[in-house]
Amino acid sequence: MTGRPEPLFPLFAGLETLPGVGPKTAKLLANLAVATPKDLIFTLPTSGVDRTPVASVRDAVLPGVVTVPVTVGHHIAPSARGRPYRIEVEDAKTTFQVVYFRGSADLHARSLPTGQRRIISGKVELYDGVAQMPHPDYVLSENETLPAFEPIYPLTAGLAAKLMRRAVDAALLRVPEMPEWVDSQVVAEKSWPGFADALRQAHHPEDARDLSPGTVARQRLAYDELFAHQVTLALARSTERRRKGVVTEGDGRLRRKVLAALPYKPTVAQQRCVQEIADDMAAPRRMNRLLQGDVGSGKTLVALMSLLTAVEAGGQGVLMAPTEILARQHAEGLRPLADAAGVVLELLTGRDKGKERQAKLDALARGDIQILVGTHAVFQRDVAFDDLRLAVIDEQHRFGVRQRMLLGEKAATTDVLVMTATPIPRSLALTQYGDMDLSVLDEKPPGRTPIQTATVPVSRMDDVVAKLRAAVTEGRQAYWVCPLVEESEVVDTTSAEERFRSLRAALGEGVVGMVHGQMPPAEKDAAMADFIAGRTSVLVATTVIEVGVNVPNASIMVIERAETFGLAQLHQLRGRVGRGAAASTCLLMYKAPLGETAEARLRILRESGDGFRISEEDLALRGAGDVIGTAQSGLPRFRVADLERHAALMELASRDARALLSRDPALETDRGRAARMLLWLTEQDRALRLLSVG
Ligand code: ADP
Ligand code: MG
Numbered sequence: 001m002t003g004r005p006e007p008l009f010p011l012f013a014g015l016e017t018l019p020g021v022g023p024k025t026a027k028l029l030a031n032l033a034v035a036t037p038k039d040l041i042f043t044l045p046t047s048g049v050d051r052t053p054v055a056s057v058r059d060a061v062l063p064g065v066v067t068v069p070v071t072v073g074h075h076i077a078p079s080a081r082g083r084p085y086r087i088e089v090e091d092a093k094t095t096f097q098v099v100y101f102r103g104s105a106d107l108h109a110r111s112l113p114t115g116q117r118r119i120i121s122g123k124v125e126l127y128d129g130v131a132q133m134p135h136p137d138y139v140l141s142e143n144e145t146l147p148a149f150e151p152i153y154p155l156t157a158g159l160a161a162k163l164m165r166r167a168v169d170a171a172l173l174r175v176p177e178m179p180e181w182v183d184s185q186v187v188a189e190k191s192w193p194g195f196a197d198a199l200r201q202a203h204h205p206e207d208a209r210d211l212s213p214g215t216v217a218r219q220r221l222a223y224d225e226l227f228a229h230q231v232t233l234a235l236a237r238s239t240e241r242r243r244k245g246v247v248t249e250g251d252g253r254l255r256r257k258v259l260a261a262l263p264y265k266p267t268v269a270q271q272r273c274v275q276e277i278a279d280d281m282a283a284p285r286r287m288n289r290l291l292q293g294d295v296g297s298g299k300t301l302v303a304l305m306s307l308l309t310a311v312e313a314g315g316q317g318v319l320m321a322p323t324e325i326l327a328r329q330h331a332e333g334l335r336p337l338a339d340a341a342g343v344v345l346e347l348l349t350g351r352d353k354g355k356e357r358q359a360k361l362d363a364l365a366r367g368d369i370q371i372l373v374g375t376h377a378v379f380q381r382d383v384a385f386d387d388l389r390l391a392v393i394d395e396q397h398r399f400g401v402r403q404r405m406l407l408g409e410k411a412a413t414t415d416v417l418v419m420t421a422t423p424i425p426r427s428l429a430l431t432q433y434g435d436m437d438l439s440v441l442d443e444k445p446p447g448r449t450p451i452q453t454a455t456v457p458v459s460r461m462d463d464v465v466a467k468l469r470a471a472v473t474e475g476r477q478a479y480w481v482c483p484l485v486e487e488s489e490v491v492d493t494t495s496a497e498e499r500f501r502s503l504r505a506a507l508g509e510g511v512v513g514m515v516h517g518q519m520p521p522a523e524k525d526a527a528m529a530d531f532i533a534g535r536t537s538v539l540v541a542t543t544v545i546e547v548g549v550n551v552p553n554a555s556i557m558v559i560e561r562a563e564t565f566g567l568a569q570l571h572q573l574r575g576r577v578g579r580g581a582a583a584s585t586c587l588l589m590y591k592a593p594l595g596e597t598a599e600a601r602l603r604i605l606r607e608s609g610d611g612f613r614i615s616e617e618d619l620a621l622r623g624a625g626d627v628i629g630t631a632q633s634g635l636p637r638f639r640v641a642d643l644e645r646h647a648a649l650m651e652l653a654s655r656d657a658r659a660l661l662s663r664d665p666a667l668e669t670d671r672g673r674a675a676r677m678l679l680w681l682t683e684q685d686r687a688l689r690l691l692s693v694g
Contacts, residue, residue, distance in 0.1 A: 045151030056093035096131035179674035230657035233434030245286035250312030287415035293441030295575025315389030483561030562588035
C-alpha cells in the first residue's frame, strides 16, 4: 500500500511530541489504548464539570464545585503537625477558607498572596458550618478564564484533567483541513459539521447535553468510524464478488420432486430465500451469503433446495453442521427427501474410520456422492470432491472465522451459504457480516402454537417434577437442560448425571435418557435415537442440544439455573420445543434472589418469542461484544460509535459505503480519495491493502 498521506503525519507522531506529555503521561495514556495524537482526538470526554463563575459560595449548592473570584486574606499556618494550612478568602458576600494538606508555605504564599485578587475553582464543602475549598483545582489571575464547562476525559489514575485537556487541544491543532468523505446529501440532511469542526465541538462541550451521543458532532464522528468500517467491509465484499465463481444453474427437476414429497408447503420467506440463493449461484461470481432465520424458521429446507440446485447443475454440495448430533440429524432428516429425488446423500463425521471412510472418500471424489452432510470432518485435507459447487455451513456462530477461511482454501470458487439462527440485531449483523450478502427468513411455518414461558425458583423443584410426571403420563416429551455451572464440561457433566439419577428415581427407570458431551459417541446416538423414537420421555442434557436438534413431539423444556445462561442461548434452547402442533411449555428455573439484570433478561424471554426482538433487548442490556460472545466475535472496537445507540447510523453507513464503492470501486474520485483519507485516519489496514492490490 502506498504510504500514509503527509497531512496526517503529525497525528501519527509520538505522544511525547505534544506539549506537556512526557514518558510518564504517555504510559498512562497507553492504558487508554492511546498511542498517538490521532487516538487522543478520538477519545471524547465522558463527563464535565460546570465552572461557570459565581459571585459567592453562598450562591452555590454545597458540597459542589464552585468557581469564584476572591480577595486573598491572611494565611494561617498549621497549629500542630498534621493540621492543614489555611488561607482566608473573601468573595462578594462572605469569607471562607482554602485548605491545603500538602505543599510548602512558600508555595501557597506565591499562588495566593494576601491582598491580591484571584479566581479559584474547586470543590467547596461545609466543615463545622464553615465553607472550605480543600486543594483548589485552579487558581487563576483575574484576567485568565476557564472553560465554563470543563470536559472530563476517561482517566487512568494519575493523569490530571488539566494535562489531558492540554494534550487534546494540542492534538486538535494538528488536524488538517480534511476533504469531506461523507455523502453530501447525508451531511446536509443531518446538519452535520465537517470532521474537524465536529472534533472541536465534541472536545469543547458547553454543557452536559453536549456530551450526549445524540449531538450532531458525536453523531458525525460515530458515523465516520462506522463508515470507515463499512467501506472496509464493502471493499472486502466487492473484492469477493469480483472473484470468479462458477455459474450454477439448476433446471428445477430435483427440487420439484422434493417439493412433491414434502408434507407441507414452503413459506413465502423460504421461497424468496431459495430464489435469492439460486440467483446468486447462477451468477458467474462466488456467492458469499448469510441466511439468517430464527429457530424453527425452516432453514434446513432452504439449504436442501440450494444443495439440489448444485446437483441439478451436475455438481455436488456439502452441508456442514457444528456437532455430531446435528450432522446426524440433518442426514437422517434429509435422506428420505434426497431419496425421493434420486440423489445420493452421505454422512461423514469424525467417527468414520478406516476402510469405510476411504470408500466414502472415493465415492465423493468420483462424484458418486452428490450431497455430503457432516461435521468439520468434511473439510479435512484428504476429503476431495469431484465438483463442489455449494458449501452450506449451518449454525455459523458455533464455528470460528477460521473455519470459514479453511473452507475458502478448499474451494476457491465454491459458492458459500452460511446459516445462522442466532438472531443478531441488524447493526451487529452489518458489523460482523457486512462483507456478505444477506437473506432473511422472517416468517415461521404456520400452525405453531406459541411457547408458554414461565419462571420458577429452584426451591419449587418438587412441584416441577410432579408436573413433569403428569405430563409424561399424557405422552408428552421433555428436555431437561442442566446448569452451566462453570465453563467446565466436567462440572456440567456431574450436574447432568445427578439430575439424571434423581429424575429416574422420580419418574421411573426407562423413562429418562441423557446426553452430554463426555459420553462415548455411540451412547449419545443411542440416547438421541431413544428420545426421537419416543422410547424415552425425558432427555436430560447439557447444552449439546442447544443448536438445531429437532424432535417435534417434545413440548416441554426445563432449563435449570436459567439465570446463568445467555439470552440468545436460552432462546435457542427454548427453540427446541414448539416444533409440533401441541402447545409447548418452557420452564426457566432460577436460584433466588435474582439480580436486576438477570430478572430483566428472564422477563424478556417470558414476554417475547421473537428472536430478533430478544437480541435487540439483549444488546441494550449488555455490550455488543457479549451478544455474540466476546472472544471470537471479531467485532471492531469503536472509540466514538456505540453499536446500540448508533444502530441506525450503521445501516446508513453500510448503504453509503456500498453505494460509494459501486460508483467508484477503486476510490479514485474526489470523494473516493477523501474516503481513503478516512481509511488512513482510522487505520483500516485491511481496506488499504485491498485497495493497493485491487
Ligand atoms: P431451523 O431454521 O431452526 O433450522 P428447521 O429447518 O429445523 O428450522 O425446521 C423446523 C421444523 O419446521 C422442522 O420440523 C421442519 O420440517 C419444519 N418446517 C420447515 N419448513 C416448513 C414449512 N414451510 N411448513 C411447515 N413446517 C416446516
Ligand atoms: Mg437448523
